[in-house]
Amino acid sequence: MEAFLSSTLAVLDPQTFLYMALGVVAGLLGGAIPGVTITMTIILVLPFTFGMTPLQGLATMVGVYVGGESGGLITATLLGIPGTPSAIATTFEGFPMARKGEAGRAVWLGIWASLLGGLLAGFPLVVGAIQLAALAIKFGPWEYFSLFVLTLTIVASLAEQSLLKGLLSGVFGLLVTAVGGDPLMGVARFTFGTDFLLAGFPFLPVLIGIFAFSQLMKDVESMGGGGKDATIGKDVDLRVNHLKVIGEILRQPFNLIWSTLIGLWIGILPAVGGSAANIMAYDQAKKFSKHPEKFGTGISDGVIAAEASNNANIGGSLITMMAFGIPGDAVTAVMLGALIIHGIQPGPLFVTTHTQVAYGMFAAYFLAHFVTVLVEWALLRYFLRVILIPQAVLTPIILVLCAIGSYALNNIIENVWTFYFFGIIGYLMVKFGFPLAPIILGVVLGDQLEVNYIRAIMTDADPWLFLTRPISGALLVLSVVSVIVSLWQRRRRAPAPAEAEAEM
Amino acid sequence: MHRDAVVGGLLALLSLFLLWKTGEIPHPPLIPIGPAFYPRVILAIFLVLSLLLVVSGFRAQAVPQRWSWRAWFARYRVILGCFVVFCAYVLALPILGYLLATALFTVVMQWLLGRHGLRRLPGVLAVAIGTSLGTYFIFELYLYVLLPRGILVR
Numbered sequence: 001m002e003a004f005l006s007s008t009l010a011v012l013d014p015q016t017f018l019y020m021a022l023g024v025v026a027g028l029l030g031g032a033i034p035g036v037t038i039t040m041t042i043i044l045v046l047p048f049t050f051g052m053t054p055l056q057g058l059a060t061m062v063g064v065y066v067g068g069e070s071g072g073l074i075t076a077t078l079l080g081i082p083g084t085p086s087a088i089a090t091t092f093e094g095f096p097m098a099r100k101g102e103a104g105r106a107v108w109l110g111i112w113a114s115l116l117g118g119l120l121a122g123f124p125l126v127v128g129a130i131q132l133a134a135l136a137i138k139f140g141p142w143e144y145f146s147l148f149v150l151t152l153t154i155v156a157s158l159a160e161q162s163l164l165k166g167l168l169s170g171v172f173g174l175l176v177t178a179v180g181g182d183p184l185m186g187v188a189r190f191t192f193g194t195d196f197l198l199a200g201f202p203f204l205p206v207l208i209g210i211f212a213f214s215q216l217m218k219d220v221e222s223m224g225g226g227g228k229d230a231t232i233g234k235d236v237d238l239r240v241n242h243l244k245v246i247g248e249i250l251r252q253p254f255n256l257i258w259s260t261l262i263g264l265w266i267g268i269l270p271a272v273g274g275s276a277a278n279i280m281a282y283d284q285a286k287k288f289s290k291h292p293e294k295f296g297t298g299i300s301d302g303v304i305a306a307e308a309s310n311n312a313n314i315g316g317s318l319i320t321m322m323a324f325g326i327p328g329d330a331v332t333a334v335m336l337g338a339l340i341i342h343g344i345q346p347g348p349l350f351v352t353t354h355t356q357v358a359y360g361m362f363a364a365y366f367l368a369h370f371v372t373v374l375v376e377w378a379l380l381r382y383f384l385r386v387i388l389i390p391q392a393v394l395t396p397i398i399l400v401l402c403a404i405g406s407y408a409l410n411n412i413i414e415n416v417w418t419f420y421f422f423g424i425i426g427y428l429m430v431k432f433g434f435p436l437a438p439i440i441l442g443v444v445l446g447d448q449l450e451v452n453y454i455r456a457i458m459t460d461a462d463p464w465l466f467l468t469r470p471i472s473g474a475l476l477v478l479s480v481v482s483v484i485v486s487l488w489q490r491r492r493r494a495p496a497p498a499e500a501e502a503e504m
Numbered sequence: 505m506h507r508d509a510v511v512g513g514l515l516a517l518l519s520l521f522l523l524w525k526t527g528e529i530p531h532p533p534l535i536p537i538g539p540a541f542y543p544r545v546i547l548a549i550f551l552v553l554s555l556l557l558v559v560s561g562f563r564a565q566a567v568p569q570r571w572s573w574r575a576w577f578a579r580y581r582v583i584l585g586c587f588v589v590f591c592a593y594v595l596a597l598p599i600l601g602y603l604l605a606t607a608l609f610t611v612v613m614q615w616l617l618g619r620h621g622l623r624r625l626p627g628v629l630a631v632a633i634g635t636s637l638g639t640y641f642i643f644e645l646y647l648y649v650l651l652p653r654g655i656l657v658r
Contacts, residue, residue, distance in 0.1 A: 182539030392617035396610045408649040
């Protein structure tokens, strides 16, 4: 508790607080602009944090994350386009509600539901991260190795596309980290005679390339589609009785809590983001509703479910990231990279050895939620003017910022080439139906996987220990189970579906 | 046959090539498992998965469709353009320097993405100069990132 208070004070330090608030504004804008995801926003903010202290940098990123989830709902309700994938379900109810002339109610239902869902998830975040980290400290290298294997198979089997492609994507990620000096002696592997690759592919340019480039190119491809004529006018009246809106949310306690729990759980699952959380919560709200037929016409239940769950998803993702050093989604994968840049090794020791940063992240999480509401209250109507930047302007600017971000990592042009190279790979993967989440996880976990494997073998040459040590064995069994369950589900769902992918 | 079979085949070839490359990795003495061991395990798994993809590709039904270079090019021309222009940008950075290369890149990209015509030119130029100068000031002067200098412009 004491640590929490002192870290809260550290975040309240004017400079840190200002950075965090700027992070919130950046997140709100990025989240609100269609085509810019929260992942991309955090990637763009990243180079600005290189010069900050670790606490400032991480607080800023938490600000972006929290702000981004709320930013998405502005576009979703007022324009009918999800600003981020995690606001897709918000459009189902928010937009019809706004079109019925209740734009203010729609937006603020979302904002207040985000705040409440986020705050409710805050307590599990603090307790969960600390408890799970305490558990994970007892892990030996065998358990770690098995945990990473389990994580990879879970993510591969959750992939929407084929399980095989999910696994291939994950293993390819591992392969990327095998390039460069080996962890024991630094013997060069697959460097093809270059000095640059001796240190391995730099993690962040790889990540930025795979995500940002492929996303941008996908947006370019779909450019010129979808007219924006169905939008609400710029001079829409957003005034609303806030107490009434909050009361409306609190009158649905079951919906609020259940959606929060769904968000938390999806967040804890590695590398599955808010886009799954909000759709699932919406679906559940509809199933449990006494009036499911009204869904789609603009009722509050759907907005509350979607927005409470996507903010709770942040809490869940942060738990996994802080307790195990495993990214809960793409955003936390970037945060892990930021930790490493600031010289902090992610993993279960993070919470105990870097208490101030860890507790500062908790504090930032809570504070950012309030800052988000304040900023939205003050600036909401101005956001609408900024949101509609044409894709033709947005794309080059984002690419320039990605290039700087990669370059600034250690001021060499090779990093930008890495970004470009993995941009091509990411785009090809998307085109050929390979999911991106597993490769990211593979790249994030690859080094640790190998290190723990070697550590285990050096401690005891017996490879059977991976199976005979109870926790490690259980994790590996679960990993096999996850693959089998996934195979079984796919077989049941559709007998040999002719994959309807984007043709190339 | 589905195109997955081709993709799987290419990935299998890649893993075979890299497996062959692991032969060049030296094995330092006194270590139970050498630095080549881990990549070999990963590559073996990768190879098996790729071959499985080939098999499933052969079993799956291909979506019947006419495929022509012309249609493909019409569809992907802008995307290809983006990749080529970005490549040129990275090549130009160390030669022209950050400011000039970025301004040019932003102009060409906007043009490529459909903002052409004389009427739009002031806007296009404003975005280009704004992006280039804005990022330069923030990163170079405020965040102390030394952006590429350029050999030609000193």
